[in-house]
Amino acid sequence: MTHSAGVAKAVAELLVEGRSRTDLHECEVARFEDVQRSEAYVSETSQQNFVEIYDILHPLQPKESPRNLRTSPFYPRQQELGAFFLESGGWERPHWYEANANLLKELPEAWQPPERDSWSARFHSPIAAAEAWKTRTAVALYDMTPLKRVEVSGPGALDLLQRLSTGQINKKPGAVTYCLLLDEAGGVRSDITVARLAAERFQAGINNNVDYEYLRREAAEQTAADSSRWVQVRDITAGTCCIGLWGPLAREVISKVSSDDFSNNTLKYFRSAQVRIAGLSVTAMRLSYVGELGWELYTTSDQGLKLWDALYEAGQEHGIIAAGRAAFNSLRLEKGYRLFGHEMTSEHRPEEAGLGFAVKADKGDFVGSAALAEAPEPTRRLRCLVVDDGRSVVMGKEPVYFDAKPAGYVTSAAFGHTIGKPIAYAWLPAEAAEGDKVEIEYFGRRIPATVSAEPLVDPGMERLRG
Numbered sequence: 001m002t003h004s005a006g007v008a009k010a011v012a013e014l015l016v017e018g019r020s021r022t023d024l025h026e027c028e029v030a031r032f033e034d035v036q037r038s039e040a041y042v043s044e045t046s047q048q049n050f051v052e053i054y055d056i057l058h059p060l061q062p063k064e065s066p067r068n069l070r071t072s073p074f075y076p077r078q079q080e081l082g083a084f085f086l087e088s089g090g091w092e093r094p095h096w097y098e099a100n101a102n103l104l105k106e107l108p109e110a111w112q113p114p115e116r117d118s119w120s121a122r123f124h125s126p127i128a129a130a131e132a133w134k135t136r137t138a139v140a141l142y143d144m145t146p147l148k149r150v151e152v153s154g155p156g157a158l159d160l161l162q163r164l165s166t167g168q169i170n171k172k173p174g175a176v177t178y179c180l181l182l183d184e185a186g187g188v189r190s191d192i193t194v195a196r197l198a199a200e201r202f203q204a205g206i207n208n209n210v211d212y213e214y215l216r217r218e219a220a221e222q223t224a225a226d227s228s229r230w231v232q233v234r235d236i237t238a239g240t241c242c243i244g245l246w247g248p249l250a251r252e253v254i255s256k257v258s259s260d261d262f263s264n265n266t267l268k269y270f271r272s273a274q275v276r277i278a279g280l281s282v283t284a285m286r287l288s289y290v291g292e293l294g295w296e297l298y299t300t301s302d303q304g305l306k307l308w309d310a311l312y313e314a315g316q317e318h319g320i321i322a323a324g325r326a327a328f329n330s331l332r333l334e335k336g337y338r339l340f341g342h343e344m345t346s347e348h349r350p351e352e353a354g355l356g357f358a359v360k361a362d363k364g365d366f367v368g369s370a371a372l373a374e375a376p377e378p379t380r381r382l383r384c385l386v387v388d389d390g391r392s393v394v395m396g397k398e399p400v401y402f403d404a405k406p407a408g409y410v411t412s413a414a415f416g417h418t419i420g421k422p423i424a425y426a427w428l429p430a431e432a433a434e435g436d437k438v439e440i441e442y443f444g445r446r447i448p449a450t451v452s453a454e455p456l457v458d459p460g461m462e463r464l465r466g
Contacts, residue, residue, distance in 0.1 A: 002053060019185055023345035030213040035069050035090045059395050060095075060123040062087040072145035073241050073304030077312070081322050086123065089208070091146040094324040096127040103130035103321070113415055114391035119443070128326035132417035135290055135331060139247030139315055140323040141308065144296060149237050150212055152194075152202040156222055156229030161194060161202060164218060164367055166350065166359040173198050176270045176285055180350055180358050181211065182368030186375055187346035188353060189214070191338065195272045195285055203236075203283070203298075207340045241304035245311060246294030248463070249318040254295070256314040260284075262295070269465050278310035290328060291335035291458055293466050330414040333423045336384060336455035342396065342412045343382055343425055352378045354454075381430050382411070384454040385438060387422035392447045394440050400426045401439040401446065407432075410440060418457050424449065 010020040025031065035041065044066060062085075069090040072078075078085075082098030104126060113129040134140050152161060161169045167179025173196050181190040193205040206212060216233045223230040245254060254262055260275040262284070267273050272285040283298040299307050312320060336354070338344055344353040349372065351359075359372065387394075393415050400408045413424040424440060432438070434453050439446040458464065 019183060019346075021347070023187075023347045025189070025208075025210055025341065025345060028210045030210050031208060033070075033089055033209055041066060041069075058119070058122050059397075060086060062123075068092060070146075072143050073301050074143050074145070074243075074308045076305070077308055078143070078322065083322075083324065084125065086325065089146065093146055094143060094322070095123065095326050096125045096131060096324040097322050098127070100127050100130050100134075100321055100323075103127070103134065106130075107133060110420055111417055113417065114393075116393055117443075120393040120395055124326065128324070128330065129415075129417045131321060131323035131327035132330050134319065134321045135247050135292060135323055135327060136418055137248065138319040138321075139245065139249040139253055139294075140321050140327075141311060141315075142244035142246065142290070142323055142328060144242040144244045145237075145240075145304075147237075147242060148206050148208060148212065148235070149240060149242075149298075150204050150206060150215060151234045151236050152204055152215065152219070152231065153200055153234070154223075154229075154231040155200055156219075156226070156231035157200050157202055159229055160215070160219055160222055160231045161204075162363070162366065163222075164215070165192065165194065166366060166368070167194065168360040168363045169194055169196065169202070170363075171196060174271050174273060176272050176287065178270075178358055179360075180355060181214070182350075182366075182372070183346050184368060184371060185346075186349050186368045186371030188340070188344045188348055188350060188355070189346050191340050191344075191355070191358070193285075193287065195283075197272065197274075197283070239301055240298055241301050241307075243297045243304075243307060243311065244289070244294065245297055246288050246290050246292040248293055248466070249315075249320075250292070250294040252318055253311060253315040253320060257310045264465070267295075269461075277307060280307055280310075282307065288464055289335075289337055290331035291337075291455070292331075292463050326414075327417070329412070330417050330423075333412060333414050333425065334416050334418050334455065334457040336425075338382075339412060348382075348427075349375055349378070351375070352380055353382045378430050380408070380427055381432070383426055383428045383432055384452045384456065385410075385424040385426055385440070385449040386416075386419070386452045386456070387424065387440070388448040388450060390421045392442065393422045394424055394442050394447065396424075398424075399441045400428060400449075401441065402428055402432055402436070407438075416456060423456065 013020045083094035085092040086095045111133045165179040167177040176195045183189050190207050190211045195203045219231045219233045258277045275284045280303045285296040287296050394413045398410045408427040410424045410426045416423040436451045
């Protein structure tokens with residue numbers, strides 16, 4: 001009932017045009033993980049949704065129950081460090097660690113965060129500033145286990161990924177590619193990272209169960225059409241885990257527990273390798289969503305806790321900490337990294353979202369390529385905003401005014417601890433240029449902000465490639 005008019009519009013568009021003009025990924029039945037499909041889970045959450053249907057909920061407000069459905073192998077250590085957990089997709093995800101509270105006494109003046117209003121202060125701690133500081137200046141461990149992972153294998157694996165993605169996946173084993181999944185109209189249905197581990201075996205980091213079902217369905221259809229080009233898509237998330245080891249001292253830490261070569265000469269940016277860390281078999285990918293030197297380190301779940309302990313112990317002399325999602329979100333916005341479902345959806349084309357670099361138009365046809373070739377010049381673009389007063393933090397989805405008229409909305413926002421100012425990304429008319437002034441409406445007041453060049457931190461990529 002509450003969504004009746006919108007549902008009617010979307011259904012009519014699906015029937016007449018073959019797609020909804022409004023992104024529907026949040027309504028996809030396939031979005032639910034297996035743990036969310038039990039009778040008990042459905043009953044409890046449905047009843048709670050009925051109670052909250054007209055409530056004003058904070059953007060970070062987690063479920064109170066059911067909780068502790070999915071935990072990474074690092075969960076015992078996270079509890080010992082006083083992690084404050086938020087929930088997403090059934091996963092318990094550390095937002096910050098109380099063990100890092102003592103670092104606030106050491107935090108340089110330039111890194112001191114401002115006082116927040118009561119709304120933006122909810123589900124937040126200034127400890128996030130200390131965790132961001134340590135990531136930028138020393139080294140930190142991030143639990144990346146909840147990132148959904150699939151293995152794509154078989155003689156038709158390359159064909160499938162080439163056909164569905166915008167990237168050039170036909171590279172030598174060891175290559176890692178950031179690319180997009182588009183719909184037929186050229187809209188962004190997801191962004192993924194694909195590592196070629198062997199000639200016929202790939203590991204893809206995807207966003208959600210919708211992506212998994214899409215890949216699995218397309219794989220089944222390809223296999224049925226030509227059995228010689230069969231391909232299997234397997235969800236490996238539950239059986240594996242991932243640590244993000246990031247910071248300028250990351251190489252010093254990893255070299256203490258591994259004899260493998262992690263130098264730029266051997267493991268370059270956006271490359272992967274099979275290595276041994278503390279005797280454990282680990283797939284290391286030279287990626288960083290926080291914009292610092294380091295690796296995503298994948299191993300099987302049974303070996304995860306030992307991997308965490310080995311790295312944490314090796315990093316003690318270098319000031320290593322465990323860091324949470326609050327710092328992570330701030331750091332990724334400082335680097336201008338997009339988050340699907342926030343910065344872009346199927347309503348947006350790659351060029352509009354600043355992701356044109358992820359489209360390799362010369363590789364041949366792929367889903368959405370024909371639509372992109374005929375796409376008009378963008379009338380809107382995703383822009384980076386810096387709040388002028390240096391202290392007013394917004395939360396996301398607020399309206400943005402350009403030339404005194406409502407012209408767009410905030411996608412993601414956070415306090416940028418490295419730059420010492422709040423950051424917001426927003427959709428704005430294409431004519432909005434760097435240096436232009438805008439206003440963000442927040443609880444009835446207008447907050448001045450400036451359209452800024454991006455990324456705000458390390459535009460030359462020296463930190464990442466160091």
